[in-house]
Amino acid sequence: MTTFILKFLNSGSGKIINNIIWLFLDKGIKMVLGLVIGVWIARYLGPEQFGKLNYGQAFIAIFSAFVNLGLDTTLVKEFVTKDHPDNHLLGTGFIMRFLGALAAVILALSTSYLLDYNQDQTSFFVIAILSFSFIFQSIDVIDLYLQAHLKSRISVILKNSAYVLTSLFKIYLLINNYSVFFFALATIIDLCLASIFLLVYTNNRFVTDIKEWTWETAIAKSLLRASWPLIISALTVILYMRIDQIMIKNLLGSSEVGKYSAAVRITELFFIIPMVITNSVFPSLVRSKNDNYLYKQKLIKLYGILIYISLLLSMSIVVFSSPIISLLYGQQYEGAASVLNIHVWSSLFVFIGVASSQQLVIEGKSTVSLYRTMIGLITNIILNTILIPLFGIQGAAFATLVSYATSSFISNFLFHSTKGITKLYLKGIFVIRREN
Template identity: 65%
Template sequence: MTTIVNKVLELRSSKIATNILWLLFDKGLRMGSGLIIGIWIARYLGPEQFGKLNYGQAFIAIFSAFVSLGLDTTLVKEIVSGEHEKHKLLGTGFLLRLTGAIVALAVVIASSFALDYEADPQSFTIIVILGFSLVFQSVDVVDLYLQAHLKSKISVILKNSALVLSSLFKVYLLLNDYPVSYFAFAILLDIGLAALFLLGYAYKGLAIKIATWKWDTAIARSLMQSSWPLVISALTVIAYMRIDQLMIKNMLGSVSVGNYSAAVRITELFSILPVVITNSMFPSLVNASKDTLLYHSRLAKLYSILIYSSFALAIVTTVLSPIIISLLYGQQYQDAIPVLRIHVWSTVFIFLGVASSQQLVIEGKSKETLYRTILGLTSNIILNIILIPAYGINGVATATLISYAISSFLSNFIFKSTRSINLLYLKAILSVKGRNNA
């Protein structure tokens, strides 16, 4: 019996490892192509136009929470647990996301019209173009189903096919001197093609055919009851990841947004790593949650990986930041160097925040996730108001670092139900030291 159990665990571990490798391949390819073409675009557009494109993406990102509706982790958990019929889960999740996307698009156009149409019509045009990507994001329920079954290989192939085509389109635009609005179309093309490819697979290759998807009011109510705190949490997370760029645009202008975005894009590349690792380990954490010792052991291992990898990335980037910015972006982006030196240390708390949020979902503590992110957002806005006038974009980077520390670490001391997370952080650090000393 023990042999059988061990073989099952080995098989599960191999599936997790394979899934992580495919997701890392996906993110690595996106990082590589995004870095090369993104830098080319940044150099071509210059800080001001590049700032407007990033401002548009930040604006849309804030409203993307209304598309996911906090359902991503909840849907994966429900699919893994098997408590509901999967064709009803997929159908209900898809229609909930599509409804949220349509509402979000209407709000995006209305709010951007009020804020940008007269003052900066070019930014308004970019935002409207990018806004339609919200509708395409509703198709990601297919990706979530594949993720739950550790079959990310399929979605990686489909999404990267779309990436290759959209990248070729961006190269065409660069070679033929197109204006910034066309690059917004290229971003929309990437998301739109990925959605179409996923829909095609759902129609032809998915075990649960798209024709069988059904709406279920009871499941919708259950999903929204468990995920509504995650909706607000996701909104606040995205808001305090992106609100800084909106504040910079309105307080310092598009050039400052361009310099700040150049630095932040490097840090954001690192933030892909905890998402890939945590998402791949999530099904195994759900399955282990009934065994406290096994569950905490797996969590400590996860935190250990994330803590040490984030510190390594932050140290190397801090030392090499002048070389990185000069080599990638050129002399016109020199103001991004001190921003990168500060902002890269937020990766430590981003890594911890991603994993601890998943832990809280598994343990049914979604409200705590909400409270933590509200504290992070509030502190970020207050610190930006104080630091931007005095320190410019360096003050924004400092505000972001402090707010992430508050959200994923310091706030855990406030709530009794989250204090154990900091103990797991400590266990994760000490366990590695213990193994090194052994």
């Protein structure tokens, strides 16, 4: 597979492969630690309290779109094209995300107070603690700069250092029998430490001194014009990734959220794979855009890689789903295996959806990405409303699978500008055989 990716990338492949390796190292460490400690937390808290923690995380995730402001893609693109000085982009991006973070905190607290405070104060206070994590996410403009310059190794080292320290803190909480609120606090500590490490690095080693970061109103307007569809799209994506847990909580209770989340977390461990690969390949795709043949060939091979990885993972998980759930979570999470068997197939549509969203950004069709995700969200809400009362958490898993398929694949037939993407998907299925 590595040889195939090298052929796919052509120019600059060594740097991109190196970037992918470092990003996978970053995510890999988090995956292993996250799985081990996450399972320990799930066993320790039990389905009810674990469900409240996951409900809080799902609730908070909805408002993260106001922090990111769609800049994860558009700002990287600006760093690559170099239409503006880096210090102007960094300063403007930081202030935009900080203001978005303040708005997200206020919105999250207000909404949770109205929905949860009288019925479930534990969930409200978990959400209140988690909401302040938004403030530290504004520092991630540094990470975006490093991604654009294929220097993810630096960010990996810094963020993983924070993550390891936070994991040790979680182990301390587990050993000493702390409540669910402290596990929510650990999320803030992780982001706080990562932000501090990034800022210290910036102050000592960065090409652009943080004191030189400058706000530019014209750049902010330009970024918002390019990213507003991505903001709404990201909000929509998060909603249809998390609305199932919110609806399960309200229809079935926290315990069922805990069981459902246990299964979903296994599938979502693999969702970082397309993000790592596409984020590393993104600068190469931007540079090849003017050569239509090369650009399309790279996309076909990218889709091929993602399709085969997702299918291999899905089939492997289905074969071993029951022993995986039993070994990891124990009898108290019985029923999660059937959810996993359904939910894991959504990875195929998530993988190609991540890549096609990047393609739409490069081609200036971000609005179409918004339409696709809105269709997926509507599909998910309708199906969850029907299927959760009938089939419980298994119905929610099926609703999620169908909504992902609708957004990433079926919706392409509704728009003239996306019909070509489906052809690229299909060509990607046979690309490895052609290479051999």
